[in-house]
Each structure stands twice: as C-alpha cells, then as structure tokens.
Amino acid sequence: GALEPDGSPERVAEKPAADGRKGHEGLVRSAVAWSETLRATFGDRFLGFLLITFAGLKGLSSTLLSTAMLPMFKALHASGDTFQLASLVSAIPWAMKGWMGVLSDCFPICGYHKKSYLIISSFLGMAGVLGLLMANYMSFGVWTIAALFCLINVQFATFDLLSEGKYTELMRENGGGSEAVSFVWCCVNFGGFAGSLLTLGFVDSLGYRPLLELSAPFVLLALVSALRGDLPEFRMTGRRGSGVQWGKLLSEPRLFALAACMAVGALAVAISAVALPSEGQLVVVLSVSVGLVVLGYKALPRTLARSNLYMFLISVAYVDLSGPLGYYYTANATCVPGGPGFSYGYYLAVTNIVGAIGGCIGSVLFQGMQSWSFRKAFWLTTGVQVLAALFDVILVKRWNLAVGISDEAMFLFGDAACQPIAQMLGLMPAALLNSLLCPRGAEATVYAILAGFQNFGLAVASVLGVWLTRFLDIKSGSGGGGGEGDY
Numbered sequence: 001g002a003l004e005p006d007g008s009p010e011r012v013a014e015k016p017a018a019d020g021r022k023g024h025e026g027l028v029r030s031a032v033a034w035s036e037t038l039r040a041t042f043g044d045r046f047l048g049f050l051l052i053t054f055a056g057l058k059g060l061s062s063t064l065l066s067t068a069m070l071p072m073f074k075a076l077h078a079s080g081d082t083f084q085l086a087s088l089v090s091a092i093p094w095a096m097k098g099w100m101g102v103l104s105d106c107f108p109i110c111g112y113h114k115k116s117y118l119i120i121s122s123f124l125g126m127a128g129v130l131g132l133l134m135a136n137y138m139s140f141g142v143w144t145i146a147a148l149f150c151l152i153n154v155q156f157a158t159f160d161l162l163s164e165g166k167y168t169e170l171m172r173e174n175g176g177g178s179e180a181v182s183f184v185w186c187c188v189n190f191g192g193f194a195g196s197l198l199t200l201g202f203v204d205s206l207g208y209r210p211l212l213e214l215s216a217p218f219v220l221l222a223l224v225s226a227l228r229g230d231l232p233e234f235r236m237t238g239r240r241g242s243g244v245q246w247g248k249l250l251s252e253p254r255l256f257a258l259a260a261c262m263a264v265g266a267l268a269v270a271i272s273a274v275a276l277p278s279e280g281q282l283v284v285v286l287s288v289s290v291g292l293v294v295l296g297y298k299a300l301p302r303t304l305a306r307s308n309l310y311m312f313l314i315s316v317a318y319v320d321l322s323g324p325l326g327y328y329y330t331a332n333a334t335c336v337p338g339g340p341g342f343s344y345g346y347y348l349a350v351t352n353i354v355g356a357i358g359g360c361i362g363s364v365l366f367q368g369m370q371s372w373s374f375r376k377a378f379w380l381t382t383g384v385q386v387l388a389a390l391f392d393v394i395l396v397k398r399w400n401l402a403v404g405i406s407d408e409a410m411f412l413f414g415d416a417a418c419q420p421i422a423q424m425l426g427l428m429p430a431a432l433l434n435s436l437l438c439p440r441g442a443e444a445t446v447y448a449i450l451a452g453f454q455n456f457g458l459a460v461a462s463v464l465g466v467w468l469t470r471f472l473d474i475k476s477g478s479g480g481g482g483g484e485g486d487y
Contacts, residue, residue: 038183042170047183049230050167053159054184056218059191060198062156064215067199067348068208069149070326072135075208078142080476081466084323085273085281086142088462090149093157095266095456098259098449100161105445106249106256111235114162115226122223125155129216136209143274150270152219159222161448166231193356200349254299255445261295262452269459278467285463289316292456300446304437308453311430314378315457318385320465324476325392328487329411331477336487340395340407351416361421374433381426388418430454 038047069090073083093100100117109116128151131138135145167184202210225231249256265288272284293312297305329342391414394400400410469476475487 034182042167043232045228045230046166046170046232049225050163050184051187052218052222052225053163054187055191057156057159057222059188059193060195061191061215061218063192063195063352064198064211065149065152067195067203067344067352068211070330070348071203071208071344072132072145073142074327074330074477076142076145078477080324080327081469081474082142082323083327084320084462084466086146086149087323088459089143089146089270089273090153091455092150092266092270092459093153095452095459096263097157097161097455098445098452099263100158101165101445101448102249102256102259104162104165106245108236108245111237112233113236114166114231114233115229117158118162118226118231119223121155121158122219122226124151125219126223128152128155129212129219132212133209133216155219155222162231166233170232189356193353196349196352196356199352200345203348204343204345252445255449258292258295258299259445259449259452262292262449262456265292266452266456266459269456269463273463278463278470281463282467285460289456289460292453296453300449301437304446307433307437308450310378311450312453312457314382314426315454316460316464318389318461319468320458320462321392321469322462323466324469324474327476328396331487335477338398339487340411342407342411346408351412354412354416355420357417361417361424365421365425374429377425377429381422381429384418384422384425388414388422391418 042050069087070083073086078086104113104117109120128148131140131148131151132145135148140148198214199211202214268288269281269285272281276284289312293309296308299305300308326347328336329340330344330347331339331341333339333341391410394414395407395410400407477487
C-alpha cells in the first residue's frame, strides 16, 4: 500500500492492525446503535420490564419449572400418562390467551387495561410457586400440584400476551423495526440457556427443589415491576376506566365470542382430564375441537380460517407421548433392564441446549426458503417431524445398539435436535402466513386467538396420546395399573 504522508514505515506496518480494529469497532457501533434504538423506542423502564418478562419468566423460570415437573411427578409415583395429563392441565392458560386479550381490552380494572391484570396474575404466580415449595410438607396430590403449575402459567401467559401487545403498539407509534422482535427472542433464548445450565448443575445432585427456589425471585421481581408501572400505561378515568367497554366488545363480536368459547373449551378439557376416563376425555376434546373449528370459520376470514384449520390439524396429528417416553428414558436399570437410563441432567438439560441449537439451525434454514411456496415449506416441516419421531421408535426397539450407536448419541442428534428444527420450520412460515392473512384493525385479538388454537391443538394431541397409551395397555411407571417399575 501507499506510504502514510510522513513516509514512516512503522505507520505502514500498523495498518493491518487498524483494519482489524475497524471490524471490531463496526460490531460495537452496530450493537450500540441497536441498544440506542431500543431505548429510544421503548425507554429504559419498559426495556427492563421486557427483560424480566422474556428472559426471567418465559426463558429462565419457564425452563426451570418445566424441567422440575418430570422428577417431581415421578416422586409422587404418578404414571407417565397421568403426568402427561397433569402437564396438559398446567399449560391450559396458554390456550386461553385470546380470552385474556379480550378481558384486558374490554374490562379495565381500577382504570388500567394491563397493569391490574399483570398484578393479579403475579399474585397467582407467587401463590403457585409458594405452594410448590410447600408441597413436601403438605402432602399435595397430583392434581393439586398441576393446579399450582397452572397458576404460574397464568402469570407467564398474561405477561407474555400484554408485553407483546404493548411493544407492538410502541413500535407502530415510534417507527421501530425488527429490533424489538430480535431483543425478545434473544432474551427468551438467553434465559432458556441459563435455565438449562442451572438444571444441569442441580437436578441430579440436589433434586428438583432448587429449580423451584431459583424461579421464585423472578416471579416476585415481575410482581414488583408491575406494581412500579414499568409497562407504560395511562390510567383511564370516568366511565372509560371502569365497567365494560361495550364499544370495543361490540366492534368484533364474533372474534370475542370465539375467544370466550375457546376459554370455556380449554377449561372443559382440563376438567375432563381430571375427572373423566380416557374415553370421556376423548369425547370432550373432539367435541370441543369440532365446535371451535366451526366457530373459527364463522368468525375469521375464510382463507385465514382454512390456514388456521391446517395448523390446528398438524398440531393434533403429532400425537403427544412425551409423558410415557419421558418416564421410559429416565427409568433406572431395575425398572427397564438394558434401557437408556438417562439422567435428569442429560434428558432435561443437555437436550434442551442441543434443542436450542437446533432451533437456531431451523431459523437459518428458513432464510433459504424465502422463495418457496407455503405448501412446500410445510411439506419439509412434516418430513422433518416424521424423521424425528422415527428416532423414538429406534431407541425403544433398541435398533441403535445393534449398529453400535449409543443411546445418548441417537437421542441427542436425533429427536432432541430434529424436533426443534421441525418446530422452527413450522413456526416461522405459519407466523408469516398469519401476518399476511390477518385482518387489519384486529391484529392483536386475531393473533391471540390463532396462538390459542395452536396451543389447544397441542392439548388435543396430548389427550390422544394418553388415550392411545391406555388403549394399548402400555404401562409407564406407577399408577394406572402398573407398579412403580412396571414398564
């Protein structure tokens, strides 16, 4: 290169280092610009609120609590299919997000559309965590424990829904771009990764209780943040601050009716899981599904209703056997001689980390599918899901050992990695398709309903899996006619 103006050879020798620094400085400047854009769009207090919601609650605490469920229910001597139904009951609030959105929009409390619901849900979440911490001393049963997890998920689902609504509103008002979406998913992934590392460090040596204890501070911190008013909202006064907002409620009556019916249907499924035999559960869940699909066709634009039906059906068709399989994979050698015998740390934590990597791979792969039709994208998703399911068959049949592949390798690079790839490949085109078909002016309510439909589809798949398990007389641990080591 040319000499510097003073002709100094030393200055020429320093130039490559300067070029290297330029690259690093560019990354730093990009990061600083990103953070300044976020601060200008949302403000420091709301950014802190988003960090608590998505990193603390939806990422870290959700990971800790969901991974604590398997060892906790095994300690209660529940069977694998009962554990699966208890997981369904605990997750019901996620299928009711549409109704939560209606309540927030149309029924303000003390002048607030969001703050009051955040505070109420936080007290419910705190009650759930405290109840779980007291479980060892109170001799709670399976369904009481499931109800306590359900209370916590009321808080998580409420904070998730109302935070999404507020940052979407601020993005529209302040001209924000994709920075908020990137920030949210970074928070969720970082929190989930941290939760997986904590699970790996504690669950095998100290059991599930430390996972519950570590989640409690974030549940409390969310309550404090809500009380402080870190989610920006003006207090409504007069008639607008109390009573039913009939103008909003009557603006989209069919959508609000669909959201209400979905909430009632979700509660009916949860009650049937507790009170009815598997045949009764199947009748309830199929009847509710048919009713909701018919209402969906009446409330949603036809093309969106057909798209929603497809995504609901693919959730239902992937029959959930996670309860019995989780028990089988973590059973000791006495219960399942020659079985996989995974530790909780491996099955719950290491696979979560690999799953997060698989999800990132799915995101990258989707970028190369931008020119595809939606139909082709969903073909690929279905193919990857089938491939992922085959790994469970191979492991249960022990075919992997016949060709010299260990259980750990087969599970880690098979089901644990392929399933998150399939989920991401299905989630991203579905979200894009919904955004293209969603009617203008009712985006928040419609998005909440569509998310509720997909979560309800997962509940249907879980009930189908339990019915199939019991119909085929498959034993998975204690209860349900089998002894503790009966597989």
